[in-house]
């Protein structure tokens with residue numbers, strides 16, 4: 001039977017996140033005039049991350065952090081193939097996948113925050129760089145370009161490799177549920193709430209995140225936008 005597992009706001013968040021991270025990588029590598037779009041996709045990422053943080057507390061069942069963040073013991077048990085949960089409770093992120101979800105959200109957040117304080121000493125400067133010393137800005141820039149960037153490549157690569165592994169080896173299509181919201185599962189699984197009321201609330205949260213991003217953008221970027 002079909003059961004809703006990912007609510008619409010979470011799915012839209014996911015694909016918007018993937019799109020913005022891609023745009024940020026391409027524009028960051030291109031430099032020059034493309035930096036305008038690098039800044040804009042960074043500001044969009046602020047709105048998305050604010051949404052995901054709040055959704056992790058008040059979103060539907062499988063979007064909530066407390067329902068998928070697991071300790072090392074649960075992860076080890078899962079890896080050994082010894083998952084004590086009955087089948088109808090094995091929905092949402094699995095204990096290992098949840099590690100990659102948290103890591104992805106954390107590195108993208110660090111990348112955005114470090115970008116706000118970074119500067120390239122020529123044309124571009126994040127909007128908050130003027131509020132810290134040159135040395136501090138240089139540390140943020142070092143993180144943004146030398147640590148965060150390869151970390152994001154590695155984690156996104158791992159993420160996509162894991163999804164390919166599930167598709168090819170375990171014959172489990174994880175992408176379709178991230179598009180349609182539904183999985184085929186056993187009876188007894190509680191569906192995720194995905195009402196228009198909740199979707200409206202999600203829109204308000206994204207709007208609040210967008211307002212925060214706009215306000216940050218007005219604080220003083222140079223070269224940037």
Ligand code: HEM
Nearest residue numbers: 014017018021092093094097101104105156163174175178
């Ligand atoms: C072709 C590209 C991508 C595909 C096919 C893809 C697919 C998926 C799928 C199927 C899931 C659900 C996994 C599960 O069942 O537990 C997922 C979750 C997730 N993906 Fe991707 N993904 C892609 C790109 C990205 C990128 C670029 C990022 C960002 C850096 C990203 C970040 C995430 C996050 C944070 C989650 C957890 C969703 C949440 O609970 O917030 N993905 N992805």
